[in-house]
Structure formats: C-alpha cells, structure tokens
Amino acid sequence: MEENPLIPPFVDLAWCAGQQRRIVLADTRWYLDGASGQDAYEQGHLPGAVFVDLDRWLSGPASQDEGRNPLPDPAVFAEGMRECGIGDSDVVVAYDDAGGVIAARLVWMLRATGHHAAVLDGGIASYAGPLETAVPRTAPRTFTERPWPAHLLADIIDATSPEFQVVDARNRDRYLGQHDPIDPRPGHIPGAENVPCRKSLDQSGRLLSEAQLLGNFQRAGIESAERTVNYCGSGVTACHNLLVLEHLGLGRGRLFVGGWSQYAHAVDLPVATA
Secondary structure (H helix, E strand, C coil), X not given: CCCCCCCCCEECHXXXXXXXXXXXXXXXXXXXXXXXXXXXXXXXXXXXXXXXXXXXXXXXXXXXXXXCCCCCCHHHHHHHHHHCCCCCCCEEEEECCCCCCCHHHHHHHHHHCCCEEEEECCHHHHCCCCCECCCCCCCCCCCCCCCCCHHXXXXXXXXXXXXXXXXXXXXXXXXXXXXXXXXXXXXXXXXXXXXXXXXXXCCCCCECCHHHHHHHHHCCCCCCCCCEEEECCCCCXXXXXXXXXXXXXXXXXXXXXXXXXXXXXXXXXXXXXX
C-alpha cells in the first residue's frame, strides 16, 4: 500500500467510468441533527453503492475528553471496511448529499492509512440516472488494520500552540460564537483562522476553481498545509479542508479530531468570539 495515494482527493463520475481498477462507491450520508443516513441510503443511492455508517465505523465512543466523533480503534475501522466490502486494493469513492463535507471523513481516514480514496465531486446530485434502492450483496474483503499516523494528527495542546496555524472549518456564525446548536461554549480557539469548508463549494455542491480555493486559504494567511492544525465541531468536516489543501498541492496538514466538541468542554482554556 502506498503512503501517498496516487489518485486525486476529488474525482467525478467520468473519472470513475474510466478506471479499470475495482471501485467501491461509498454512501456516507450523516446528519448532525440525528436524522438517519441509513434511511436516506435505503430510499435511494447510487447504483452499487454500499453504506458506511459514520457513527458505527468512522467514530469511537463520544466523551467530553475526546470529543463527539473521535477516531475509532483501528481494529474497528478495519472490521467496518471488511463488512462493507472494502478491501486493501480497492479504490473507494465516497459521496454524500452535502457537497462531500461528510464523505471527506472516510476519505481522509483511508488516505491517512495509505489507501486509494477520493470524494465524489458534487456528491449524489452529480448522478443523473435513477437512484437504486436495492442493497448490494457484499462479500467480506481483506482490509489490514493500520495505526492512525501520528504525523497527521493533532491534540488539544497542538491546537493551542503558536507552532501551528490553526484553521477552523465551521460556518462563520459558529466560529464567531453567534450560533452553536450543540456544544456548551460558543466561539473558537484563540488565534484560529476561519476557512469554512462549505465555502469551497458552489451552489451545486461542486468544488470551486483552484484559484478560488487558493484565495480562500490565502486570505486566512495559509500558504502551506504543513504546519496547520485543522478542526471543526468534531473532526468530520475539517477533513474536507485537509483534502482541499492536498488538492491544491499545499501538502498535508494535521487533523485535531476532538475539535470544538472537545475544546469547548475544557473550561480552563480561553474562548474567542471576535
């Protein structure tokens, strides 16, 4: 397995159609308000797509100390991929109905452990044909358990260190502390710059041009991903920013998985709202 996957972090359906390698489409729909992604999948998904449950396979147990969606134990992740019919040699193309900001979590996890994976640009809306309701039969595949790479992760100490540029991927109102539907303290980590992941998308849910994406990060003073710590509410949508940085050729930053859901519970740490 290659440490740096050769495929780009974002692909479209035309790219998928041109591949001779085995591609697994992964439906990763998940909703912060608790709505069921599984139900959405069963009501209609891309032909042949498997459903990957974020809560079951892409997250560990929630806690105040670790956040709402900590990374699962590598053994749990490997078990989930095997059960979903994803193997070590497969190319995974993940999608959602939110422009890829949820699918990015699975893609980041796979790429971080050396697997070939990409977000489907435009998500489920990019498919013009009729959706499918039949659940495909999947035979378990060989998926090797691998540890999470320390050099791509950050903790709460890194997120408060002047050594790193800290990037908040949440919407502007949550960053400013004007609105927070789920965490105990509104605001952001002092010193963090706001690059909302959803501002990387046009109205159809597709990626903006590289020039526009680059401008979003440059306005926040980000010229390289290498010394960045990226966070969101709980380590899901921040993965989209990390993939966009990689897409722009700016390198690979670090993910603070606990994000605001961990930081907001650390009441001894300061909060910024301006």
